[in-house]
Amino acid sequence: MIDPSTTTTTEPQWNTAEKTLFRLVFCYYVLFLFPFPFQYIPFKIGDHISSWIDGFWQWMVLLISKDIFHIVEEIPGGNRTSGDTTFDFLKLFTRLCIAAFAVLIWSLLDHKKKNYSGWLVGLIIALRYYLAFSMLTYGFSKVFLIQFWDPTLFDLITPHGNSSPMGLLWKFMGNSHAYSIFTGAAEVIAGILLMFRPTVRLGALMCFGIMLNVFLLNMSYDVPVKLYSAHLVLMAAFILLPDARNLLRFFIRNKPVAPVVLKPYFQKRGWNVAGYIFKGIVLIYIIGSNLYGKITREERPLPALYGIYETERFISGKDTLPSLTKDGHRWKRLVIDRWRTGIEKMDGNIQYVRNETDTVHNTLKLVSFRDTTFVYDFTYTVKDSVLLLNGYHHRDTLKIQFQRKDRTDFLLINRGFHWINEYSFNR
Structure with a gap:
């Protein structure tokens, strides 16, 4: 043409x-x-x-x-x-x-x-x-x-x-x-x-x-x-x-x-x-x-308990559950993100829940999206980087202790930029 x-x-x-x-x-x-x-x-x-x-x-x-x-x-x-x-x-x-x-x-x-x-x-x-x-x-x-x-x-x-x-x-x-x-x-x-x-x-x-x-x-x-x-x-x-x-x-x-x-x-x-x-x-x-x-564009504010919480101790009823990798009941971590909250179990499955946090009365309610009767009711206390949850799930009592992992603890976030590298840092 x-x-x-x-x-x-x-x-x-x-x-x-x-x-x-x-x-x-x-x-x-x-x-x-x-x-x-x-x-x-x-x-x-x-x-x-x-x-x-x-x-x-x-x-x-x-x-x-x-x-x-x-x-x-x-x-x-x-x-x-x-x-x-x-x-x-x-x-x-x-x-x-x-x-x-x-x-x-x-x-x-x-x-x-x-x-x-x-x-x-x-x-x-x-x-x-x-x-x-x-x-x-x-x-x-x-x-x-x-x-x-x-x-x-x-x-x-x-x-x-x-x-x-x-x-x-x-x-x-x-x-x-x-x-x-x-x-x-x-x-x-x-x-x-x-x-x-x-x-x-x-x-x-x-x-x-x-x-x-x-x-x-x-x-x-x-x-x-x-x-x-x-x-x-x-x-x-x-x-x-x-x-x-x-x-x-x-x-x-x-x-x-x-x-x-x-x-x-x-x-x-x-x-x-x-x-x-x-x-x-x-x-x-x-x-x-x-x-x-x-x-x-409105940036949603960070939730009150924003963070990754690694489970250190998990007590269901009177039993302290060990951290077995195939356990579908024990929590591995609780993740409260800007837009989503999820409970990761020891078997790797993540259950996404609706987060209802009351910072006045220090209560935390986690409700399943699939089944609204599937509810966790907790009171919480925070001391330094430790989160303690005490509450119920159906008729079971739960006491869970977490250690908060900060976002900046991850290498991807804290590595930063370097003009000089004596060795390649490829992980």
């Missing part, structure tokens, strides 16, 4: 393969991008558009799954925790089917057209803004340390081998604030460069490298955003497609490349000014919304 932003004296002639491939890519990306950017229209108009589009895809995927793949069970949609569900793969197949059918009709009705240079310009603009929006959104979430979080107390006590691949990646990124900010800043810069024509090529090159790395991390650590990150990689590559020959000539063949003459999109100056205003609004919206989210 010829670069549509350059000045040419004659109208370029695309061959049949180029025109057919462009039609397919154009139809597919229209289906993929929509309703962007209309979902951001205020006054709930965007929400209604998104809801209607989601309902349409739910209906189409249901038809495809039953008639082609013979899937009779219900396929849930709109899963926020994963972008690689069965529904998402069926939706990908459905988009390709619709796009292929649209290409067939388009080719029959418009087979005499010489090229789609104007359409290519419009598609690249749409892809640039979608990709820029994604890069800025994800970039700011890293810069403001929102996407990844510090290792929790439960993360610190989980054996390394019991971490999921995704959990391992999240712990690594969450514990590396400087690296998270660096990667986020790179994404932000790439997104901003995409929004201005003189810097589009640099921005697209940066996006391609950054998103290729993200895609490989998602593949290597089983992060369920594989489909989405793959689409962003392909978007960056497609934006660079009109400049492929010049890039190869400059970077590979070490030959000079003539500068690209950028023609204004519109002959009237007012329309071009409106474009710059639109870019400014988009940048202000993205930056402002992320700043507002960071400022208004």
